[in-house]
Amino acid sequence: MSPTDGRGAASDATGGTSHAPAIDHQKLLAEIDAEVQRKRESGDIPADLERELDLVFARFAPVDALEADFEQVLTRAEQATFIDVIAPVESSRPVVPIFKKVVRKVVGWYLRYVAQQTSAFAHAITRAVRLLGERVDVLEQASPVAAQRAAADGDVQPPSAPDLSHWAPTLARWLQATTGRVLHAEAGDGALLAALVEAGVDAYGVDPRPRPNVVNEVREDEAAVHLRALPDGALAAIVLSGCVDRMALGAQLQLADLVATKVAPGGTVIVLGTHPAAWAESHAPVHVDLSPGRPLHPETWQHLLAQRGMTESEIVAGPPDRAALAPVPKGDRVLNANIERLNALLFGPSSYALAAHRPE
C-alpha cells in the first residue's frame, strides 16, 4: 500500500481519525527497533550506509560542528591545503559559461602562482601542527594527564553513588533556617535530596551521570559547569558530595572558589567527603590508581573555605562503618588501650560533613 493510499483508506474506514484506537508508543518503537536490529544483522541494511551519509555531510560542515577529535581536525586541515584553481564555469544563463571560461583562462596563470605559494605555506603549517601533536602525545603519556584522561573515559567511575541518606538529619539541622534554593552536587540517585525536600528545604540537584531512577529534582550536569552558569550569590546553600572525592587538586580549588561566590551572603556551604585513608581502602585499586584526584581532609576544606571568607565552620564525623578490633574482655588495660589506639588509627569514621557560612 502506498502512503497516499494508506492515508485515504484509513480515514474512510474510520470515518475520521480522531477515534482511532490508541497505540502503545513504547511497544511500537521497541518493535521497530528490533526489526532494524534484525535487518542490520542480516545485512539488509548496508553496514556503512550511515557512515557514508555522515562522511558526505562532513565535506560541507565546518570541522568544529562535527565533534571531531584532533586527528580528524588535522586531517581536514591537511585536505584543505589543496587549492583548486579550476573554478566551475556552469551557469543557467546562456552566455555566462563562455565568459567564465575566458576569465579563467586569462587569470589562470596568476591564480596558479598564488595558489602554489599558499598551498606550500598551509602544508608547512599543518605539518608543523602534526609534529607538535606527536610531541604532545609523548608528553601526555609521561604526565598525570594520562590518568585524568583514563578517568574521563568513565572506566574508573564508581559504579554507584555512595549512600548519603544518613546525613539527612545533620543537613536538615544546618539548613533549617535557610530561605532560598539549595543545590546538591552531585546528588546521585537523589535519595538525600528527596529527604531534604521532605524536610521543607527548597533543594534541587545535579549529577553528571545519567541514571534511570533519579528523583525529578536531579538534572544531568557537572557540578562546576552548573555553578559557573549561575549568577553570583544565587544559592542559599550548596551541598557538595561525590565530585569532591575524585577531582584533581586544581579542580577542587576552583570548586572552592565557585561555591564561595555562588552562595549568597548568609548562606551555607556543606561538604560531604570521604576520609582520604578510608577512600583508598573502600575503592577498587584501578579506581584509586587512575583517579585524577584524592579526597581532602575535612580540615583542608575548612582551611580552603576560610581563605575564601567563609566562617563559623563545623565538622561532624560520619558513623563508623567498618569493623573495628574488639577489646579483650577482662584483658590487660595497656593491651586494650593499644587496641583503642589502633582502632582510632585504622578504623576511624570513613566520612565527614563540614558546614561553613558566608557572612552577611
Place this chain on the structure above:
Amino acid sequence: MVDAIHQFVPSFVPRDAIGTHTRALRALLHDMGIESDLYVGETREAARGETRPYLSYAGARSGPRTWLLYQLSTGSKMAEYLLARPEPKLVDYHNITPPSFFFPWEAHVGVELDHGRQQIPLLSGCTDLAFADSAYNEDELIEVGFPKTVVAPIFVDYESFDQGVDTRLLNSLLSAKRGAHWLFVGRVAPNKCQHEVVKAFAAYRSLYDAEARLTLVGGSSSHAYKTAIEQYVEALGLEGAVTLTGNIGQQALAAHFQAADVFVCLSEHEGFCVPLLEAMHNRLPVVAYDATAVPETLGDGGLLLTDKSPVNVAAVVHRVVSDASVRDALVGAGQERLAFFSTERVRERWVDALKSLG
C-alpha cells in the same frame, strides 16, 4: 487591578510565532479591560500601524499600575532600555538558542545569542513575574534566579490554516506525488538539524521508498548552514527529491501540510516548537526527536524518538506512512494533544497567570 501591560518586542513580524502570540496576548488583555500597546525595535512596514517604536514609550501614562512585558527571544538593546525603566517588569520567555549551535557556522550570530543569554540573568533582578512557554523554559529562568515564574504556553494561530490554501500549489504537489512526502517546518538553522532530516530521508529513500520527497519549509538563520544543506542534497543526488522552500505565505504552508504524509522533527533545541501543533492541527502524524521542550509539547500526540540514527528514523517513518492503523492512531493522538493547547485553554492559563498580578 492592573491598568496596563505594554508589550516590548525586539523584532516584530506579525505572522511569525512570536508576532502571532504577541497579537493574541494583546487581544486577551484588551478583553480583560487592560490597556496594551506594542512597542517594537524592528518591524516591517506593514506592521507599523499597530506598533510604536520602543524609544517613544513615554512612561506610565496609562495609570499607576502599569507593567512592561518583555517578549524575550533574542539579545537586544531593548533589554537594557527596560532595565533602566522604573515601571515593574514582566518577562515572557521563548528561549534563546544556545550560541554553541551557531559558533561553527555563523560566529557573529553566536556572539549575538551569547549576548542575549547574558542578558537573561540581568532581567531576573527586576522582574515581578516571568512567563515561560514551557516547563523547559521555566527551568532555565529558575536556574538563573527569576524569583517568580509560571508556565503560560504560546498562542498558536490555528484559524489561519482554515482560511484558505494555495490550491494551485497543493494540486501541483499532489500530482507530482509518487511516494511518501516528508515535511519539516522551521527556520533553517543548526539547532533545528535539517541535515539530520536529510540524512534520515536519504536512508529512507535507499531502504524503503525511492520515490519519496522531502520539503523543508522555513527561512534561513544561517547562510552557511543552508548552503551546506543544499550542497549535501546535491552530493547525495537528491536535488529533485528535496525542496528548501525558504519563507512562504500561510496559504502555501497550508498546502505543504495538506500534501505531506508525515512531519519529521529532529531538532536538538526548541523552547516550545509550534510546528508540532500545526502538524497535529493539519492531521499529520508526527515523528520527533526527544530534545529540550519537544517531549513536553508533543506529549502523546506523536512518536518520540530517543535514537535519531538515520536508519532508525527511516524505519519509524516507514511504519507510520505504510501502516494505516499506526498513522490513524497518531493523528487521533495529535487531535487529543491539540486540545491541551487550544486557544481557549491557552487563554485560560494566561488569565490565571495574569490574575496573580492582582
